Amino acid sequence: xxxxxxxxxxxxxxxxxxxxxxxxxxxxxxxxxxxxxxxxxxxxxxxxxxxxxxxxxxxxxxxxxxxxxxxxxxxxxxxxxxxxxxxxxxxxxxxxxxxxxxxxxxxxxxxxxxxxxxxxxxxxxxxxxxxxxxxxxxxxxxxxxxxxxxxxxxxxxxxxxxxxxxxxxxxxxxxxxxxxxxxxxxxxxxxxx
Numbered sequence: 491x492x493x494x495x496x497x498x499x500x501x502x503x504x505x506x507x508x509x510x511x512x513x514x515x516x517x518x519x520x521x522x523x524x525x526x527x528x529x530x531x532x533x534x535x536x537x538x539x540x541x542x543x544x545x546x547x548x549x550x551x552x553x554x555x556x557x558x559x560x561x562x563x564x565x566x567x568x569x570x571x572x573x574x575x576x577x578x579x580x581x582x583x584x585x586x587x588x589x590x591x592x593x594x595x596x597x598x599x600x601x602x603x604x605x606x607x608x609x610x611x612x613x614x615x616x617x618x619x620x621x622x623x624x625x626x627x628x629x630x631x632x633x634x635x636x637x638x639x640x641x642x643x644x645x646x647x648x649x650x651x652x653x654x655x656x657x658x659x660x661x662x663x664x665x666x667x668x669x670x671x672x673x674x675x676x677x678x679x680x681x682x683x
Contacts, residue, residue: 492525493660495652496560499530500567500578501599506532508599511629511648512566514640515597518652529556531577539583550584557585562593562659564651565615569600569607582614589620591666591678593659595651596626603628619677621662627651 497516499509509530516526534549557563567574594615598604608626615622627647634644669678 492523493656493663494559494561495519495524495526495564495655495659496556496562497526497528497564498566498578498581499528499532500565500575500581502532502575502577503568506568506599507629507631507635508566508568508597510635511597511599511627511644512564514645515564515595515627515648515652518649519656522653522656524656527556527559529553531581535577536580536584539580553581553584554588557588560592561663562595562655563589564595564597564655565611566597567599567607567611569598569602569604572602572606574607574611578611582611586618589615589618591619591621591663593621593623593655593662595623595655597629597648597651598626599629599631601630601632621659623651623655623658
């Protein structure tokens with residue numbers, strides 16, 4: 491079975507550089523043998539998280555199915571005041587158990603590198619027992635996209651993220667799934683049913 495990568499786009503802007511970069515990264519992931527899906531939260535909006543809300547909303551169901559399907563995820567956000575978008579935070583509020591044993595990559599559109607926003611997403615993922623790539627990709631509208639063309643340096647960084655996520659994410663995911671059926675005291679032992 492192919493390694494499955496889900497990209498989460500969380501910008502509400504049309505033609506957003508964070509979502510465009512995510513789409514390019516998913517194209518590269520396919521080049522490395524992954525099956526991919528893009529979940530654009532502009533097109534599939536989630537209601538504001540409420541733990542008592544009925545989960546029959548079709549967008550919640552679609553998102554749940556996509557997250558459960560994925561072996562790895564790429565979270566993509568604009569940098570809003572040094573943080574992730576509210577749309578991304580709302581997405582993260584919906585899930586926790588589904589993140590365990592999956593590897594996450596990060597893309598942030600920012601004029602200031604987006605380090606704080608990516609660190610906040612890493613913190614949320616870590617609290618949910620997900621793995622994180624040790625680096626993220628910062629995107630700058632002015633420097634990385636000119637006249638509809640991508641800067642070759644950004645393209646190279648997105649290619650690297652896709653390759654590393656597929657290679658290392660696959661190793662971690664396979665071991666996590668194997669450990670689920672092992673009786674040893676492992677990280678995955680918390681998730682046995």
